[in-house]
Amino acid sequence: MFREDSAVAVAVSGGKDSAALLHVLKRAYPKLKLVALHVNLGIPTYSEHCQAKVEKLAGMLNVELHVFDLYKELCIRIGDFKKTPFKRKLCSVCGTIKRRVFEEMAVKVNAQVLATGHNLEDVAGIMFNNFLYGRWEHFIRLKPVLPPLAEGMASKVKPLIRCPQTENLLYCLYEDVPFREIDCPFSTGTGVRKRAETLELLSKDNPYFKHQLLNRFLELIPLLENVKPKPALGKCKVCGFPSSGEVCAFCKRISLLRKSGIKFKA
Secondary structure (H helix, E strand, O other): OOOOOOOEEEEOOOOHHHHHHHHHHHHHHHOOOEEEEEEEOOHHHHHHHHHHHHHHHHHHOOOOOEEEHHHHHOOOOOHHHHHHOOOOOOHHHHHHHOOOOOOOOOOOOOOOEEOOOOOHHHHHHHHHHHHHHHHHHHHHOOOOOOOOOOOOOOEOOOOOOOOOOOHHHHHHHOOOOOOOOOOOOOOOOOOHHHHHHHHHOOOOOOOHHHHHHHHHHHHHHHHHHHHHOOOOOOOOOOOOOOOOOOHHHHHHHHHHHHHHHHOOOO
């Protein structure tokens, strides 16, 4: 996933998984050039709590921290999307926004690799959902290692892809790793939460179910790459970021906010 002389940026949300990832990378590779990246989503109380935990962790590990505040930088908050067609899919739009911001932050700090804390349940759940809806092209994005979108950008890796969330939680508890203690107020009743509940139900009598699911889906990816070649990336006509369409997903979401009357910085 990376060399020990690589510059690795870690996307740290404040949750147990990304906190465990940053902590274990610092312990396992003490000479690795690590940089912590955090996005403040502007969610009342929750975002302040998450940022405080990330700041405490970065200080404890003596790791450089960069914070992107959505409201300070763009004058928008994730909650603003409740006024758009994404009002019932805030987790989806949040993921799109964070993905874009983290990729840009990684470039600015000259990172060669961007590591995220996706755990076993995260990836198996998304793969399961993609299978149900036939989103075959989305499977490719869930590979443990993804090459840079364009020259000068960072590759993306998921070191915890086979780690259950309970193991990450136990690691944080045993090692006194600070992580958020409250849930996002927008996560209740979402597809992400329901998908997690379905996986837990299916795993009740088979503790290896999620591992089996992940392994089978990972076997599918090379086949899908041959059947559905990855479309060539061009540039978004709005922002110039690599995109498979004329306008990237990030700019499309921002455009919806413009139409809803939200005022924000250019």
